[in-house]
Amino acid sequence: MDLEQLRDYTLGLADVEETLPFGPNTLVYKVLGKMFLLVGMDNHPLQFNVKCDPDLALELREEFPAVIPGYHMNKKHWNTVIVDGSIPSKQLLSFVDHSYKLVRGKK
Secondary structure, eight states: OOHHHHHHHHHTSTTEEEEOTTOTTEEEEEETTEEEEEEETTOSSOEEEEEOOHHHHHHHHHHOTTEEEOTTSOTTTEEEEEOSSSSOHHHHHHHHHHHHHHHHTOO
16 A cells, blocks of 8 residues: 555545645544544655554554554554555555544544
């Protein structure tokens, strides 16, 4: 998965807006005005932060070495995912979906 594939997928979700509140190199995706995905455009390999249920966040960190506590985020609720080829694209998108649904549910 690359940045454009992640971007296209995310922008295809309902009520999503792409913003740049932290400068030109960090894409922030919001649903209903709330952040659910942050993507650093300068990271190689690609990395992104997603919101996550706290218990699931811990499970994912144990299962996948490429999932770590959220960089510059509340580490209880956010994971950083390193797209290094060790996690299938379908699984990566499921992380985005989980974050989106978690945030969208909080109206």
